[in-house]
Amino acid sequence: MTLDTEKKMGGVPLFPHLPSRLAGLEELAENLWWSWNPGARMLFKTLDRQAWKESGHNPDKMFRELPQDFLEKAASDPDYLNRYDAVMESFHHYMKIKRCGVLDPVCPDRNYSVAYFSAEYGLHRSLPFYAGGLGFLAGDFIKECSDLCLPLVAVGFMYPDGYFRQQIRDDGWQENFVESINRDAAPISRVMDTAGQQMVIRVPLTDPPIHVAVWKVDVGQVPLYLMDTELEINDPWNRTITARLYTGDMEQRLRQEIILGLGGAQMLKKLGIDHYILHLNEGHAAFALLERIRATVSEGKDFAAALAQHIKTTIFTTHTPVSAGHDVFPFQMIEKYFHSYWPGLGLDRDAFLNLGIHPEKPESGFNMTAFALRLSGHRNAVSKRHAKVSRQMWHSLWPDVPEDEVPIDHITNGVHVPTWIEPKIRLLLDRYLGAGWMNNHDDTAVWQRIDTIPDTELWRTHYLLKMKLMDAVRERSRQRWVIGDSGPSIILTGGVFLDPSVLTIGFARRFATYKRALLIFKDLPRLKKILKDRWRPIQIIFAGKAHPSDDPGKRVLQNLINLARDPELGGRIAFVEDYGERLAQYLVHGVDIWLNTPLPPFEACGTSGMKAALNGVPHLSILDGWWEEGFNGRNGWAVKHEENHDDPEEKDAQKIYHLLEKEIIPLYYSMSENSIPHEWVKLMKETMKSNAARFSARRMVKQYVEKFYNKSI
Numbered sequence: 001m002t003l004d005t006e007k008k009m010g011g012v013p014l015f016p017h018l019p020s021r022l023a024g025l026e027e028l029a030e031n032l033w034w035s036w037n038p039g040a041r042m043l044f045k046t047l048d049r050q051a052w053k054e055s056g057h058n059p060d061k062m063f064r065e066l067p068q069d070f071l072e073k074a075a076s077d078p079d080y081l082n083r084y085d086a087v088m089e090s091f092h093h094y095m096k097i098k099r100c101g102v103l104d105p106v107c108p109d110r111n112y113s114v115a116y117f118s119a120e121y122g123l124h125r126s127l128p129f130y131a132g133g134l135g136f137l138a139g140d141f142i143k144e145c146s147d148l149c150l151p152l153v154a155v156g157f158m159y160p161d162g163y164f165r166q167q168i169r170d171d172g173w174q175e176n177f178v179e180s181i182n183r184d185a186a187p188i189s190r191v192m193d194t195a196g197q198q199m200v201i202r203v204p205l206t207d208p209p210i211h212v213a214v215w216k217v218d219v220g221q222v223p224l225y226l227m228d229t230e231l232e233i234n235d236p237w238n239r240t241i242t243a244r245l246y247t248g249d250m251e252q253r254l255r256q257e258i259i260l261g262l263g264g265a266q267m268l269k270k271l272g273i274d275h276y277i278l279h280l281n282e283g284h285a286a287f288a289l290l291e292r293i294r295a296t297v298s299e300g301k302d303f304a305a306a307l308a309q310h311i312k313t314t315i316f317t318t319h320t321p322v323s324a325g326h327d328v329f330p331f332q333m334i335e336k337y338f339h340s341y342w343p344g345l346g347l348d349r350d351a352f353l354n355l356g357i358h359p360e361k362p363e364s365g366f367n368m369t370a371f372a373l374r375l376s377g378h379r380n381a382v383s384k385r386h387a388k389v390s391r392q393m394w395h396s397l398w399p400d401v402p403e404d405e406v407p408i409d410h411i412t413n414g415v416h417v418p419t420w421i422e423p424k425i426r427l428l429l430d431r432y433l434g435a436g437w438m439n440n441h442d443d444t445a446v447w448q449r450i451d452t453i454p455d456t457e458l459w460r461t462h463y464l465l466k467m468k469l470m471d472a473v474r475e476r477s478r479q480r481w482v483i484g485d486s487g488p489s490i491i492l493t494g495g496v497f498l499d500p501s502v503l504t505i506g507f508a509r510r511f512a513t514y515k516r517a518l519l520i521f522k523d524l525p526r527l528k529k530i531l532k533d534r535w536r537p538i539q540i541i542f543a544g545k546a547h548p549s550d551d552p553g554k555r556v557l558q559n560l561i562n563l564a565r566d567p568e569l570g571g572r573i574a575f576v577e578d579y580g581e582r583l584a585q586y587l588v589h590g591v592d593i594w595l596n597t598p599l600p601p602f603e604a605c606g607t608s609g610m611k612a613a614l615n616g617v618p619h620l621s622i623l624d625g626w627w628e629e630g631f632n633g634r635n636g637w638a639v640k641h642e643e644n645h646d647d648p649e650e651k652d653a654q655k656i657y658h659l660l661e662k663e664i665i666p667l668y669y670s671m672s673e674n675s676i677p678h679e680w681v682k683l684m685k686e687t688m689k690s691n692a693a694r695f696s697a698r699r700m701v702k703q704y705v706e707k708f709y710n711k712s713i
């Protein structure tokens with residue numbers, strides 16, 4: 001890639017064929033706002049359904065390929081034009097609402113904003129800059145900040161190779177392949193400097209320095225700035241620093257984090273963003289803390305005074321109790337990169353390295369989480385239980401206070417409602433919850449009106465979504481079959497046998513071992529009996545990727561595939577490849593139950609169950625993470641893990657079988673004569689009423705504002 005490609009350079013139109021009457025479509029395509037607004041999405045989709053599907057719901061790509069007459073036709077279709085005008089008006093209105101809403105008292109004249117740093121963002125299938133839950137949390141967070149008009153800028157990476165695409169070999173082993181993003185056919189644009197060139201920053205910790213190009217994604221009102229090291233000026237090792245997420249090579253990973261933190265902070269400076277509240281979404285970007293301190297030290301303060309000045313405006317969110325989620329770098333590696341940096345902070349070697357020491361394991365290296373916890377004035381975990389676990393984990397940083405006073409608060413995660421609610425469910429709610437419900441969707445009272453939806457309507461909508469899910473799964477199998485490189489049995493396990501009239505359980509998440517995807521197979525004869533029941537069978541759809549270097553995770557996946565293709569299980573187990581945003585949407589909308597079987601306390605929060613609940617899909621889960629707060633006895637099922645039992649895993653599985661046999665299956669199949677399972681629909685309604693508002697990103701962002709942002713200024 002070179003810098004002189006013409007995309008979005010100097011006013012060259014992106015979509016040269018767009019009729020002038022529809023010129024706004026370009027503007028719309030270049031702001032992800034369209035992705036969470038069904039009216040806008042329909043404008044693209046109705047140009048041509050097949051082209052839309054083919055493009056992977058990527059307007060940038062579609063417009064490059066769409067024949068001219070499709071566009072001309074739309075430009076002369078009064079119905080299309082009416083919809084177009086309405087969408088453009090609402091987009092312009094949305095973009096004009098003044099930012100600074102919640103931070104009003106200070107931000108207009110002090111030019112304050114929140115800088116949100118995250119190593120990944122899950123925004124849309126056309127931008128594969130995520131690996132899993134952390135990314136979707138960040139994506140949902142910034143979308144909600146836009147909806148709430150918060151003055152926030154986001155910082156992250158442009159990963160041209162994304163995470164990885166997953167394909168299952170005939171022997172059940174996961175293969176990874178890379179599909180690089182086409183920068184010219186994605187909703188990203190170059191940030192230009194005053195000389196009319198793409199902005200490039202230099203991160204000087206290495207010799208030669210690393211050059212980083214700056215891109216931008218417009219997420220409603222929130223600009224997300226992305227850094228990209230694939231520049232000719234960089235040597236090959238430096239060029240690939242930002243090629244993909246979470247490289248296994250520790251040194252390259254440290255270099256990534258240097259770019260994210262120090263590079264990100266320098267980038268903000270170059271963009272003219274000087275005064276900001278710094279919010280670190282996980283420890284990867286923690287080096288960003290240093291740049292503000294360094295600037296203050298260079299004005300004559302000492303380190304302690306500079307830290308004291310900035311710590312009040314620093315928020316750190318920790319996301320996992322799993323140790324692999326906390327980066328620890330060898331001291332020599334830190335020394336290699338930072339020896340020329342720490343004098344600028346007024347620190348010597350030991351003082352610098354001490355910032356990242358874990359008091360219980362001082363020899364283990366420079367711990368990014370310990371570092372971030374020490375240098376941030378506000379710290380939080382992502383659920384109530386996770387905060388308790390985190391206080392225990394990090395007590396040694398605050399040895400003088402009792403464990404329950406360790407200053408780690410909690411804000412439970414939430415999901416962006418407009419992104420995750422299925423459009424047909426949304427239409428139903430529009431009809432029954434009253435106009436403007438979406439504006440108050442974090443108010444539990446709004447959702448109580450769900451009781452006025454006739455059972456028939458909710459059930460039929462759900463059933464339709466279930467059929468859509470199965471159609472989508474079958475279509476994937478067909479496409480896989482056509483490639484011709486796999487035997488029939490692997491194709492059949494992809495979901496070809498799914499039956500919409502059968503109770504369907506969904507399980508989709510990363511294949512990390514603590515997520516225990518195989519728990520439900522613990523007592524195979526008992527599970528077979530449940531799956532193959534002649535009158536009331538069930539089926540389970542699995543999806544998820546194992547991290548490329550996680551062989552235990554890949555073995556779990558392989559076992560699962562081999563179970564799925566055993567005819568003894570009745571063809572009732574499906575594994576759908578390549579879990580990502582698109583498949584997640586189908587699954588959380590279309591299954592009957594969302595299953596989660598983590599080993600407590602490792603599920604810090606979990607968000608996929610919230611997405612399902614929002615669409616009326618009840619949760620069946622081990623009590624951990626958010627479910628300890630979400631379960632009320634009427635909105636799904638909870639299994640308490642008995643840690644001290646002889647075989648706690650066996651016990652967990654038995655409890656799940658028992659629930660299935662005695663409660664869940666009878667309830668599901670208790671149809672009345674008009675084929676509506678009224679008791680089940682009641683459960684669906686309770687699920688939405690009790691969880692949708694409480695686990696919305698709106699509730700979450702408002703809490704960040706009240707607890708932290710407003711206290712920082």
Ligand SMILES: *Cc1c(COP(=O)(O)O)cnc(C)c1O
Nearest residue numbers: 132133509580581584606607608
């Ligand atoms: C929501 C989501 C996740 C996170 O789900 P968890 O329940 O937190 O594991 C991961 N991947 C995708 C594609 C998602 O949409």
